[in-house]
Amino acid sequence: MPEPQEPQGAIAGTGMGGAMDLAVSEANTLEKGPDGPAPRDRARSLWSDAWRDLRRNPVFILSALVILFLVVISLWPSLIASGNPLKCDLSKAQEGSQPGHPFGYDGQGCDVYTRTVYGARTSVTVGVCATLGVAILGSVLGGLAGFFGGFWDSILSRVTDIFFAIPVVLGGLVLLSVVTSSTVWPVIGFMVLLGWPQISRIARGSVITAKQNDYVQAARALGASNSRLLLRHITPNAVAPVIVVATIALGTYISLEATLSYLGVGLKPPTVSWGIDISAASAYIRNAPHMLLWPAGALAITVLAFIMLGDAVRDALDPKLR
Numbered sequence: 001m002p003e004p005q006e007p008q009g010a011i012a013g014t015g016m017g018g019a020m021d022l023a024v025s026e027a028n029t030l031e032k033g034p035d036g037p038a039p040r041d042r043a044r045s046l047w048s049d050a051w052r053d054l055r056r057n058p059v060f061i062l063s064a065l066v067i068l069f070l071v072v073i074s075l076w077p078s079l080i081a082s083g084n085p086l087k088c089d090l091s092k093a094q095e096g097s098q099p100g101h102p103f104g105y106d107g108q109g110c111d112v113y114t115r116t117v118y119g120a121r122t123s124v125t126v127g128v129c130a131t132l133g134v135a136i137l138g139s140v141l142g143g144l145a146g147f148f149g150g151f152w153d154s155i156l157s158r159v160t161d162i163f164f165a166i167p168v169v170l171g172g173l174v175l176l177s178v179v180t181s182s183t184v185w186p187v188i189g190f191m192v193l194l195g196w197p198q199i200s201r202i203a204r205g206s207v208i209t210a211k212q213n214d215y216v217q218a219a220r221a222l223g224a225s226n227s228r229l230l231l232r233h234i235t236p237n238a239v240a241p242v243i244v245v246a247t248i249a250l251g252t253y254i255s256l257e258a259t260l261s262y263l264g265v266g267l268k269p270p271t272v273s274w275g276i277d278i279s280a281a282s283a284y285i286r287n288a289p290h291m292l293l294w295p296a297g298a299l300a301i302t303v304l305a306f307i308m309l310g311d312a313v314r315d316a317l318d319p320k321l322r
Helices: 007-013 015-032 046-055 058-075 112-148 150-164 168-178 185-210 214-221 226-238 240-262 274-284 290-317
Strands: none
Touching (some): 046 058, 046 290, 058 112, 058 290, 112 150, 112 185, 112 226, 112 240, 112 274, 112 290, 168 185, 168 240, 185 226, 185 240, 214 226, 240 274, 240 290, 274 290
16 A cells, blocks of 8 residues: 655646646745845835835936025035125126126126025025925915814905915015015015915815825724824825925025015115016116126026926826826
8 A cells, every 4th residue: 555645745746736836936935035035015105106206207306406506505605606795896897707707797896606696595595484484374274274174164265365366466566665674584474475375275175185085084983183183194195285386386486586676675785686686687788688697597597496396296296197
């Protein structure tokens, strides 16, 4: 009577069983790897997928490098400009490029290159501070209104309608014309005052959409408090549209500051600003176009970089575009 075979031997003895046993062996080898068990893939999230897409997007890389350069020269302008932006020599007024002064001189005999470099600090400060203020105020008001709804939601909707009816440039002419301060804070406060309704509308709609999801309803059924629902479940899934709009709006606020300064109601001398330099150079555009070319070019490149960055972030955070 033949001895009974081991199960492994019985499987390996047949053609199909041998193939099956080989497949199982290969699967175990792939799972373990040559140096032991292979690590399991980490759970993927919207933010990890977005960061992976951004790293592969040349538009994001280019715009991020430009913005990084602007931030560096805003913090340390003396790295590439050793002169004083307020030091002028009337004997050199409207002169063109010279050794050590590649951009020439403006109508007051100030170095255009130095003023263009130092003007980045003002523009970046205004844009970043205004964007942070608008994003925080608009997100808090819109998020609370969208979460609780009812009476406060109706009040906020009517208030935002009123602010949307105010033209931005006209509002700046009226409100900032009575301000005598030469600092950036009145301009930043004006931008926050008229800019928060847009972010508020977006945050409200995003929160209303997020609070209807099943995981929020399940957390509410398990007894989660309103603060926990907002901070742990709704905010992380509703903040992406706000980030996208705020990134694009940053470039808009920089151009708005230059527009108000050009009209004479924004920043005022001795503050160094691209808008102030463009306004002063507009009268000499025929005789000395270099006075207008360089600050206007720096402004255009800065605004374009932030808009490109916002578009790249939008493409990465929108699941419909994947």
